Amino acid sequence: MPSQSKFEGIDFSQIPVERLTPDILNLGQGFRCLRGEFVTYWKQGRIKREADAHICHCWAIRSTESLAGYITLLADKLQVENPILAEEGVKYQTFPAVKIGLLAVDRRAKGAGRHLVEWAIEYVVSEIVPVVGVRFVTVDALYDRDVEPAYDASGFYTKLGFDFADPHESLPPEVPYRTMYFDLKPVIELFNPQPPRAESD
Ligand SMILES: CC(C)(COP(=O)(O)OP(=O)(O)OC[C@H]1O[C@@H](n2cnc3c(N)ncnc32)[C@H](O)[C@@H]1OP(=O)(O)O)[C@@H](O)C(=O)NCCC(=O)NCCS
DSSP states (O other): OOOOOTTTTOOGGGSOOEEOOHHHHGGGGGOOOSSTHHHHHHHTTHHHHHHHTTSOEEEEEEETTEEEEEEEEEEEEEEOSSOTTGGGTOOOSEEEEEEEEEEEEOTTOTTHHHHHHHHHHHHIIIIITTTSOOOEEEEEEEEETTSSSOEETHHHHHHTTOEESSTTOOSSOSSSEEEEEEEOHHHHHHHSOOOOOOTTO
């Protein structure tokens, strides 16, 4: 009989996302990720080092005292080919953003990736948007051409509503990632509905 996964049956959308603590850092022992480098980042101290240096902040989810996944966030600037906010009268091609730096989940923790990204979007809208101008969440979606078939994380972000910063980029990309962005405006409006305008307006 196949052994049951330790994350079997867990609804990750209900698990709280926690800020990195020394306690959580100790949980990585049995962490198994599709991409081994993300296990190394956790276990060899890269994330703690960068968080201590204020280069990112890290949040994680755990279940039954095992690390299920983590995400880091940092400040970014989105650069696009087209003035994507021209219809709003804003003709810039660079915009303030918050970036997903590293994102990784245990390969047995299905749904944990979506939960971490959706949590990050809500967190940025509720905690950062009210105090600092920020319109987009960005990510450099990993694209590894050196494995067969190529590893492409962009499909995951597309499912969550992200678009490509350069939709005409040729594949494989020149760098091992494709930059993507998520427009926060619809979520901002959902959280802060505009009061109905008076008839005389
Ligand atoms: C990318 C990653 C975080 C996704 O997490 P996950 O928990 O497996 O994703 P979810 O189960 O929440 O998936 C949400 C949806 O995206 C889909 N999906 C996941 N990875 C995908 C991929 N690489 N391409 C296309 N679709 C993908 C899932 O099938 C699911 O679709 P559904 O809603 O129709 O069922 C995870 O695979 C991972 O840790 N990968 C290794 C590290 C990595 O690539 N990090 C991202 C670097 S930018």
